[in-house]
Amino acid sequence: MDFHNGFSGVFHKYSLSFFLRSLRTRLFLLVFLTGVAACLVVHFVILENYEARAISLRTSEVQTQTRILADHLITYGYLQDTSNEIVNAELTLLANLYDGRVMIINDNLNIIRDTYGISEKRTIISEEVVKCLRKGNDGTTSVYDANNGYIEITTPIIKNASSGGDDSGENKVQGVILISVSTEYISTTLSILGSKARTIELIIIIVLFAFSIIMASVLLRPFDRITSAINELKAGYSDEEISVPDYIETQHIVTAFNQLRARMKALDDSRQEFVSNVSHELKTPITSMKVLADTLMAQPDSPIEMYQDFMQDISSEVDREAQIIDDLLALVKMDKTATELKLSNVDINEMTENILRRLRPIARKNNIELTFDSRRSVTAQIDEVKLSLAIMNLVENAIKYNRDQGWVKVILDADHQNFILTISDSGIGIPEDSIELIFNRFYRVDKSRSREIGGTGLGLSITRSVILMHRGTIDVASTLGEGTTFTVKVPLSYVKG
Numbered sequence: 001m002d003f004h005n006g007f008s009g010v011f012h013k014y015s016l017s018f019f020l021r022s023l024r025t026r027l028f029l030l031v032f033l034t035g036v037a038a039c040l041v042v043h044f045v046i047l048e049n050y051e052a053r054a055i056s057l058r059t060s061e062v063q064t065q066t067r068i069l070a071d072h073l074i075t076y077g078y079l080q081d082t083s084n085e086i087v088n089a090e091l092t093l094l095a096n097l098y099d100g101r102v103m104i105i106n107d108n109l110n111i112i113r114d115t116y117g118i119s120e121k122r123t124i125i126s127e128e129v130v131k132c133l134r135k136g137n138d139g140t141t142s143v144y145d146a147n148n149g150y151i152e153i154t155t156p157i158i159k160n161a162s163s164g165g166d167d168s169g170e171n172k173v174q175g176v177i178l179i180s181v182s183t184e185y186i187s188t189t190l191s192i193l194g195s196k197a198r199t200i201e202l203i204i205i206i207v208l209f210a211f212s213i214i215m216a217s218v219l220l221r222p223f224d225r226i227t228s229a230i231n232e233l234k235a236g237y238s239d240e241e242i243s244v245p246d247y248i249e250t251q252h253i254v255t256a257f258n259q260l261r262a263r264m265k266a267l268d269d270s271r272q273e274f275v276s277n278v279s280h281e282l283k284t285p286i287t288s289m290k291v292l293a294d295t296l297m298a299q300p301d302s303p304i305e306m307y308q309d310f311m312q313d314i315s316s317e318v319d320r321e322a323q324i325i326d327d328l329l330a331l332v333k334m335d336k337t338a339t340e341l342k343l344s345n346v347d348i349n350e351m352t353e354n355i356l357r358r359l360r361p362i363a364r365k366n367n368i369e370l371t372f373d374s375r376r377s378v379t380a381q382i383d384e385v386k387l388s389l390a391i392m393n394l395v396e397n398a399i400k401y402n403r404d405q406g407w408v409k410v411i412l413d414a415d416h417q418n419f420i421l422t423i424s425d426s427g428i429g430i431p432e433d434s435i436e437l438i439f440n441r442f443y444r445v446d447k448s449r450s451r452e453i454g455g456t457g458l459g460l461s462i463t464r465s466v467i468l469m470h471r472g473t474i475d476v477a478s479t480l481g482e483g484t485t486f487t488v489k490v491p492l493s494y495v496k497g
């Protein structure tokens with residue numbers, strides 16, 4: 001059984017405290033000790049009860065007998081004359097029956113009869129006897145001496161007023177019967193019961209021990225299963241979701257684990273996709289360069305114009321390759337320095353003006369009207385380099401994906417917590433089913449057009465990660481053929497969290 005292996009392993013390798021830290025050990029101890037405690041309680045309660053009950057039964061039985069005897073003593077006038085055979089026989093019988101000793105005492109405290117025959121004619125001074133003489137029926141006493149194993153019972157011998165013709169109207173105590181009854185049979189029974197109980201308890205404890213071990217092992221098996229399922233996953237044997245539905249608790253662990261796994265898988269998938277996209281993007285310019293070069297080599301006597309033309313193309317492919325690498329590096333750097341924003345108080349109006357100034361030449365080239373509408377003067381705590389890059393990407397897109405004679409409008413506004421930059425254009429717009437995807441790395445709506453323009457599809461992904469680093473938000477609204485509006489909201493002061 002794996003329980004044993006587990007245990008002995010733990011024993012050899014680790015200390016007792018480690019051993020006690022095991023839930024399995026604790027469960028075992030809990031079941032086992034509870035069982036043993038219950039067993040002991042039952043043992044003592046039953047034996048104690050038995051003893052008390054046996055004593056009280058015997059006492060009342062003997063008391064009944066002595067009361068009958070007391071009546072006989074009066075009837076036969078035994079207190080005056082102890083030679084009555086019938087009564088003597090009765091006394092002997094009683095003594096034998098209870099393996100005890102009967103003494104008859106008269107009202108002068110003289111022992112007139114002793115079934116042991118050793119104390120006759122002596123005077124007895126015993127508290128119980130005196131009390132019994134004085135109090136009559138109320139003086140009936142019984143004392144249990146557990147150490148010496150007997151019960152001592154005193155019963156008054158009362159001459160009934162009516163039966164005796166005494167006109168005093170009172171019951172007169174004429175003597176006392178003192179009887180000692182052996183309780184040996186009770187202690188014998190007790191010890192027999194005790195030893196039987198001990199045997200049964202021993203069996204119960206052994207069974208309980210085995211039961212606790214099995215219980216602890218069985219109850220905790222689902223946890224082992226979780227561990228081994230996770231280990232299997234770790235080793236890569238299986239790709240399925242773990243399912244250990246035995247307990248609500250294990251179900252919770254497993255659900256949490258599966259969610260974690262799903263997230264890691266999603267991350268892994270996106271990383272793989274990223275890598276394959278990168279390789280693809282990097283290969284495309286190289287492929288075109290190879291085609292161009294091969295064409296030239298295949299025609300050694302082509303005119304110089306053709307060479308120049310092709311070289312021009314090759315040069316622009318090299319530029320493109322360099323651009324992709326730059327963007328990738330920017331992206332990687334963004335991931336690495338995600339927590340290292342170089343924050344400072346920046347005049348956002350000034351920053352936006354600078355960005356627009358740098359983009360104005362491209363806008364002019366494309367006949368795009370570029371306007372800036374600053375509704376408020378805003379200073380915010382941001383990383384200027386990174387956020388400039390983000391805004392620049394947005395404005396650049398607005399210019400690139402525009403129509404001839406179009407416009408790009410940048411509006412800066414603020415509330416008490418955030419500043420809001422909206423970049424609207426009169427451009428081609430984004431199809432509804434692409435809106436969700438444009439922030440993905442390398443995603444471009446129209447690959448051919450983007451290539452023409454020189455885009456790699458990394459711009460928006462960089463933009464979004466910068467804005468998220470600033471704990472800001474970016475939203476996009478677009479109508480195909482009419483234009484697009486990006487809304488960027490960034491907290492005025494950086495919120496840690």
Ligand SMILES: Nc1ncnc2c1ncn2[C@@H]1O[C@H](COP(=O)(O)OP(=O)(O)OP(=O)(O)O)[C@@H](O)[C@H]1O
Nearest residue numbers: 397398401429438444445455456457458459460484
């Ligand atoms: N203002 C816009 N109007 C229309 N389409 C846009 C706009 N901005 C982005 N897009 C679409 O989203 C895609 C992704 O944009 P992103 O800036 O990430 O890449 P890119 O501009 O193609 O390349 P890069 O910015 O890396 O040079 C673009 O290819 C384009 O199809």
Ligand SMILES: [Mg+2]
Nearest residue numbers: 393397459460
């Ligand atoms: Mg772009």
